[in-house]
Amino acid sequence: MAHSTNKRPPATVIFIFGGSGDLNQRKLTPALYNLFIDNWMPEKFAIVGLGRTDYSDDKFRTHLYDGIQEFSRRKSEESWGKFSQSIRYLQMDAGDAAAYHKLTDVVKEYEEQWGGHVNVMFYLAVAPQLVPDIAVKLGGLEFCKDTNFTRIVVEKPFGHDLQSATELNALLNKIFSEDQVYRIDHYLGKETVQNLLALRFANALFEPLWNRNYIDHIQITAAETVGVEDRGGYYEQSGALRDMVQNHILQLLCIIGMEAPVSFEANEIRNKKVDVLNAIRPITKDQVHEVAVRGQYAEGWMQGQKVRAYRSEKNVDPTSTIETFAAVKFYIENWRWQGVPFYVRTGKYLHEKTTSITIEFKQAPHFAFPQEAAETWRPNRLTISIQPDMDIRLRFQAKRPGQSMTLNPVDMKFSYKDAYDHEPEAYETLLLDVMEGNATQFMRADQVEAAWRVVMPIIEAWEARPPVDFPNYAPNSWGPEDAEALIARDGHNWAKVK
Numbered sequence: 001m002a003h004s005t006n007k008r009p010p011a012t013v014i015f016i017f018g019g020s021g022d023l024n025q026r027k028l029t030p031a032l033y034n035l036f037i038d039n040w041m042p043e044k045f046a047i048v049g050l051g052r053t054d055y056s057d058d059k060f061r062t063h064l065y066d067g068i069q070e071f072s073r074r075k076s077e078e079s080w081g082k083f084s085q086s087i088r089y090l091q092m093d094a095g096d097a098a099a100y101h102k103l104t105d106v107v108k109e110y111e112e113q114w115g116g117h118v119n120v121m122f123y124l125a126v127a128p129q130l131v132p133d134i135a136v137k138l139g140g141l142e143f144c145k146d147t148n149f150t151r152i153v154v155e156k157p158f159g160h161d162l163q164s165a166t167e168l169n170a171l172l173n174k175i176f177s178e179d180q181v182y183r184i185d186h187y188l189g190k191e192t193v194q195n196l197l198a199l200r201f202a203n204a205l206f207e208p209l210w211n212r213n214y215i216d217h218i219q220i221t222a223a224e225t226v227g228v229e230d231r232g233g234y235y236e237q238s239g240a241l242r243d244m245v246q247n248h249i250l251q252l253l254c255i256i257g258m259e260a261p262v263s264f265e266a267n268e269i270r271n272k273k274v275d276v277l278n279a280i281r282p283i284t285k286d287q288v289h290e291v292a293v294r295g296q297y298a299e300g301w302m303q304g305q306k307v308r309a310y311r312s313e314k315n316v317d318p319t320s321t322i323e324t325f326a327a328v329k330f331y332i333e334n335w336r337w338q339g340v341p342f343y344v345r346t347g348k349y350l351h352e353k354t355t356s357i358t359i360e361f362k363q364a365p366h367f368a369f370p371q372e373a374a375e376t377w378r379p380n381r382l383t384i385s386i387q388p389d390m391d392i393r394l395r396f397q398a399k400r401p402g403q404s405m406t407l408n409p410v411d412m413k414f415s416y417k418d419a420y421d422h423e424p425e426a427y428e429t430l431l432l433d434v435m436e437g438n439a440t441q442f443m444r445a446d447q448v449e450a451a452w453r454v455v456m457p458i459i460e461a462w463e464a465r466p467p468v469d470f471p472n473y474a475p476n477s478w479g480p481e482d483a484e485a486l487i488a489r490d491g492h493n494w495a496k497v498k
């Protein structure tokens with residue numbers, strides 16, 4: 001969430017389970033380092049990486065420094081020198097209950113050194129199977145019972161389905177209070193996603209139009225130009241629906257669909273979002289084939305490179321029925337959105353890297369212009385590009401210069417690149433939120449479960465009926481033809497973002 005004052009968070013010890021892993025090197029340490037450069041880190045902090053790998057503190061810092069060189073948006077020897085003094089490594093197997101006293105020792109050490117109580121963040125950057133066991137073991141530590149000072153961050157995937165997510169929530173809520181649990185969805189930390197709240201609720205301009213009376217339909221696209229890369233093992237348990245729709249895309253849909261919050265207090269925002277999830281029209285298993293499309297990439301070409309079919313990727317079953325593309329049509333059953341379709345799609349190896357939201361408005365009630373003007377007329381559209389372009393465009397009709405009354409669709413555009421010189425990475429924002437104890441942009445237990453409830457019928461129908469046509473789309477395309485048909489049946493096309 002936006003941080004309103006330059007008040008730095010209180011003294012914090014950050015334990016990163018999975019300190020030796022990819023997420024820490026690629027995202028977490030670079031984010032903390034950038035917060036440090038911007039003076040957002042607490043005056044007193046320590047970062048303790050945990051893992052089984054045999055690292056000395058120095059070797060661990062060197063490993064993280066390599067990550068800074070590769071992944072950080074800023075790199076300065078001088079600031080790294082200062083920042084890295086606060087990093088250390090603790091070699092331990094997370095399954096070893098007897099080793100957990102070391103965490104208490106570390107916390108006590110800093111309490112003595114810094115002279116007072118310290119906040120503690122546990123970041124669980126480990127495979128999801130390890131999460132329950134680590135949570136239980138942390139629960140045995142006396143200082144974890146301190147609900148004001150101890151927080152636990154849980155990475156995605158949060159559960160594999162509704163049942164496992166519910167069980168994980170029950171377990172976490174037995175050990176920690178809900179206020180201590182931060183379920184991360186990194187999309188919510190993106191500047192352009194947070195800006196959706198500003199766009200909708202800091203402007204009086206849009207709200208009167210933001211409903212079924214003026215909006216024809218809404219599209220959300222999260223397209224990637226990468227394949228599953230070396231994550232075949234994970235992806236085989238997941239697929240596009242679990243990996244992207246259940247979390248990131250439904251969260252975008254919530255922000256677009258929610259009612260105006262009374263305040264920016266965490267539970268107020270989360271209540272408004274969960275209302276949207278609860279209002280999504282349940283899809284029956286019989287309807288799945290009408291409202292949802294799945295795809296899997298074949299071998300082909302991406303940006304001049306030959307790429308393998310999904311079924312030939314590392315750690316992927318050669319007969320895999322896992323989808324690398326998903327498109328779904330949702331309806332939100334409430335006064336605001338009755339009858340307005342929300343089309344969403346996501347996929348790997350698609351034609352363009354883009355995450356964007358397109359809001360298409362209805363036609364003006366009466367068209368008084370000559371017939372030739374109608375030929376170039378296009379509906380009003382508000383297009384919000386989340387990434388990699390970060391801009392908002394409003395398409396409207398203008399008169400084409402000349403002696404006849406012909407129309408031209410033109411864009412009014414706000415571009416982050418032109419307006420600002422930098423923006424923080426999502427993990428910077430979210431890690432600072434955790435240190436400040438602000439859970440607004442994190443998933444509450446009921447939100448996660450409500451999102452699973454939305455996608456479960458599709459998952460179950462797809463698992464019950466394996467696809468017969470996989471692979472069914474070529475790399476560098478926009479996915480399977482059925483995805484075009486899904487939206488074309490309603491008389492629309494997927495919007496071209498650029």
Ligand SMILES: NC(=O)C1=CN([C@@H]2O[C@H](COP(=O)(O)OP(=O)(O)OC[C@H]3O[C@@H](n4cnc5c(N)ncnc54)[C@H](OP(=O)(O)O)[C@@H]3O)[C@@H](O)[C@H]2O)C=CC1
Nearest residue numbers: 018019020021022023051052053093094125126127155156
């Ligand atoms: N990488 C990314 O960009 C993203 C990752 N995530 C999520 O973050 C989590 C971690 O992913 P990632 O970093 O890629 O995975 P990695 O496989 O790179 O890292 C896994 C980490 O877990 C540690 N680990 C495994 N077993 C144990 C154990 N028994 N005791 C202590 N530590 C253990 C490993 O340390 P060691 O081998 O030293 O024991 C390693 O540090 C996953 O849930 C993933 O879905 C989410 C979004 C993006």
Ligand SMILES: O=C1O[C@H](COP(=O)(O)O)[C@@H](O)[C@H](O)[C@H]1O
Nearest residue numbers: 156186222224243244248355387
């Ligand atoms: O959570 C995930 O997100 C990434 C896409 O993230 P983005 O910030 O680059 O849009 C996706 O590649 C990955 O499969 C998924 O696990």
